[in-house]
Amino acid sequence: MAIKKAEQPGSDKTKYAIEASQVGKSYGDLRAVDRLDLSIPEAQFFGLLGPNGSGKTTTLHMLSTLIRPTEGTLSVAGYDVVKSPVSVRRAIGLVFQESALDRNLTVDENLRFVGALYNLPEHVVRERSQELLELFDLTTRRHARVGTLSGGLRRTLDIARGVLHRPRVLLLDEPTIGLDVINRRTIWRFIERLRQEENMTVLLTTHYLEEAEGCDQVAFIRKGNLIGQGKPKMLIQSLGAYILEIESEAPDRHAELLNPTLGTPVQEGNRLMFCVPNEDFPVAELQRELKSAVHALHLRRPDLNDVYIWLNRQKPRTRR
Amino acid sequence: MMWRAIWAIIARELTRMLRQRGRLLSSMVRPLIWLLVIGTGFGAMLSHFGPGGYQQFLVPGLLCMVLLFGAMLASLSLVYDQESGVMRMLIIAPFAHYWIVLARTVSAAVVGLVQSVILIVILVVIGYFNAAVNLAILILGLVVTAFVCASLGMLIAVFSKTLDNFAVIMNFVIFPVFFLSGALYPVQHLPLVLKIVTLVNPFSYGVDLLKHAMLDGLTTPLGTDFTIGQDLLYMIGFTVAATGVACLRFSHAPVIETLARILSTPRRR
Ligand SMILES: Nc1ncnc2c1ncn2[C@@H]1O[C@H](COP(=O)(O)OP(=O)(O)O)[C@@H](O)[C@H]1O
Ligand SMILES: [Mg+2]
Numbered sequence: 001m002a003i004k005k006a007e008q009p010g011s012d013k014t015k016y017a018i019e020a021s022q023v024g025k026s027y028g029d030l031r032a033v034d035r036l037d038l039s040i041p042e043a044q045f046f047g048l049l050g051p052n053g054s055g056k057t058t059t060l061h062m063l064s065t066l067i068r069p070t071e072g073t074l075s076v077a078g079y080d081v082v083k084s085p086v087s088v089r090r091a092i093g094l095v096f097q098e099s100a101l102d103r104n105l106t107v108d109e110n111l112r113f114v115g116a117l118y119n120l121p122e123h124v125v126r127e128r129s130q131e132l133l134e135l136f137d138l139t140t141r142r143h144a145r146v147g148t149l150s151g152g153l154r155r156t157l158d159i160a161r162g163v164l165h166r167p168r169v170l171l172l173d174e175p176t177i178g179l180d181v182i183n184r185r186t187i188w189r190f191i192e193r194l195r196q197e198e199n200m201t202v203l204l205t206t207h208y209l210e211e212a213e214g215c216d217q218v219a220f221i222r223k224g225n226l227i228g229q230g231k232p233k234m235l236i237q238s239l240g241a242y243i244l245e246i247e248s249e250a251p252d253r254h255a256e257l258l259n260p261t262l263g264t265p266v267q268e269g270n271r272l273m274f275c276v277p278n279e280d281f282p283v284a285e286l287q288r289e290l291k292s293a294v295h296a297l298h299l300r301r302p303d304l305n306d307v308y309i310w311l312n313r314q315k316p317r318t319r320r
Numbered sequence: 321m322m323w324r325a326i327w328a329i330i331a332r333e334l335t336r337m338l339r340q341r342g343r344l345l346s347s348m349v350r351p352l353i354w355l356l357v358i359g360t361g362f363g364a365m366l367s368h369f370g371p372g373g374y375q376q377f378l379v380p381g382l383l384c385m386v387l388l389f390g391a392m393l394a395s396l397s398l399v400y401d402q403e404s405g406v407m408r409m410l411i412i413a414p415f416a417h418y419w420i421v422l423a424r425t426v427s428a429a430v431v432g433l434v435q436s437v438i439l440i441v442i443l444v445v446i447g448y449f450n451a452a453v454n455l456a457i458l459i460l461g462l463v464v465t466a467f468v469c470a471s472l473g474m475l476i477a478v479f480s481k482t483l484d485n486f487a488v489i490m491n492f493v494i495f496p497v498f499f500l501s502g503a504l505y506p507v508q509h510l511p512l513v514l515k516i517v518t519l520v521n522p523f524s525y526g527v528d529l530l531k532h533a534m535l536d537g538l539t540t541p542l543g544t545d546f547t548i549g550q551d552l553l554y555m556i557g558f559t560v561a562a563t564g565v566a567c568l569r570f571s572h573a574p575v576i577e578t579l580a581r582i583l584s585t586p587r588r589r
Binding site for chain 1: 336340405411585
């Protein structure tokens with residue numbers, strides 16, 4: 001069944017695949033998600049990033065109509081999640097943190113089962129399975145029981161399962177969790193391929209922040225609050241050219257010493273991290289100066305982990 | 321629109337049944353042990369009912385036993401399906417959540433029915449299936465009883481939080497339902513308390529209906545306890561009510577939320 005996009009004549013405004021306005025979910029006193037505002041344009045690749053327990057899954061479940069928001073309004077693919085849950089579910093594909101496959105059935109049988117749940121004509125299911133299995137290099141495992149597949153292949157199949165019905169919005173909850181680095185990269189490559197082929201909106205969550213650099217847009221969530229949002233490149237650039245890490249026995253003294261040139265560092269135990277604003281910072285000089293006093297001195301490019309660390313540091317000042 | 325989904329759910333359930341050969345085999349062996357070992361033992365003691373009289377009396381109850389184990393376990397498996405992943409597919413599928421309850425009730429009933437047909441074939445082969453059976457009532461009885469077992473299992477499944485343990489299910493659900501029916505002894509001779517429990521137990525009426533189908537043609541003092549009309553009325557009423565309550569309960573937002581939470585919590589162990 002093809003889902004027709006409601007084309008509104010004369011409107012050239014950006015269409016949003018996901019729109020959240022002041023969305024909240026409370027469990028008793030705990031605000032798992034707190035006044036969340038999100039506008040994700042169609043075809044965007046969006047990363048929702050945060051550590052464990054920050055509210056990512058809760059957000060995804062609200063988007064997929066499994067959890068009702070206790071506050072605010074939320075629409076996905078133009079449908080309100082509370083008023084038209086079935087329409088929302090038809091328009092989305094959800095890949096849970098845990099596998100949504102039947103281990104006792106084969107790869108093919110799983111896909112056919114899903115096809116029937118979405119009432120897709122059988123020839124569509126056949127063509128589509130073929131296409132997806134090729135896209136994800138799974139063709140040779142077609143008749144294998146899912147229980148015999150490796151963790152990486154199973155996750156891949158789970159994503160294929162999530163997009164069989166060509167959803168307009170694909171939601172992925174920690175698609176790389178529990179996988180080794182190689183499989184994690186593969187999964188990202190497949191998501192990228194899928195985006196190129198299908199032009200769908202993708203929202204994924206991960207707590208491996210550094211891997212989300214390929215997203216068009218990322219948002220950081222902490223204890224249910226959005227604490228920052230932007231293009232990964234811009235966010236990283238805004239930190240500076242480098243991150244300088246210093247390990248020292250006397251971190252407080254070194255923090256004070258470098259404060260005039262590099263500003264306030266982030267301190268974790270006896271490790272200090274400074275943002276180095278420009279490329280031609282005289283590292284060699286600093287190294288000579290501190291050589292005997294510090295254990296280690298290390299200069300590296302910032303990544304999204306650093307963005308999160310700095311956002312976290314600023315948060316109490318800006319919001320409370 | 322829903323029939324394809326329902327059919328897929330039935331087909332999956334049957335595929336699983338056929339792939340779990342050991343389980344299928346034991347669900348056939350179980351009633352045959354009752355018939356050939358216990359039936360023979362008690363039959364010898366109760367020989368005044370005629371040779372094979374007690375065994376003949378047992379056959380309807382044992383067919384119902386297969387339905388009970390097959391259909392009820394299949395619908396109870398809703399509780400521990402959290403591990404199989406299928407629940408995740410169903411809960412985000414594009415239909416109202418109560419359809420999950422309806423489709424799984426139907427598929428559980430079908431699983432029970434297929435198993436009971438296999439048992440009938442075995443009974444015919446080993447000569448314990450008498451020819452004087454009323455086929456129409458038999459089929460009707462099997463179908464309705466299968467739905468009773470499936471909807472009873474579903475009702476328990478949607479309300480239970482702790483029934484994730486096979487032994488608990490066996491001891492606190494399946495065995496009481498089986499023993500407190502007329503499957504092994506006529507209801508009318510039971511002491512009052514047990515009799516009341518038996519009269520409430522919808523499974524008793526399934527056993528009774530199958531006795532009508534299989535024993536009415538025979539002259540045996542071990543007969544039926546209710547009329548065919550009573551049996552059907554009680555069972556259909558029960559199935560409709562139980563399924564309705566199960567659907568309402570399952571569609572309840574907090575139930576789905578809890579389920580969604582369990583479904584996305586990484587598996588312990
Ligand atoms: N059903 C629930 N009852 C109580 N607390 C919950 C429930 N679901 C989630 N939480 C809490 O909400 C917070 C956010 O959880 P979650 O969305 O799963 O985080 P994440 O996916 O980012 O790890 C956690 O503190 C979690 O314990
Ligand atoms: Mg999570």
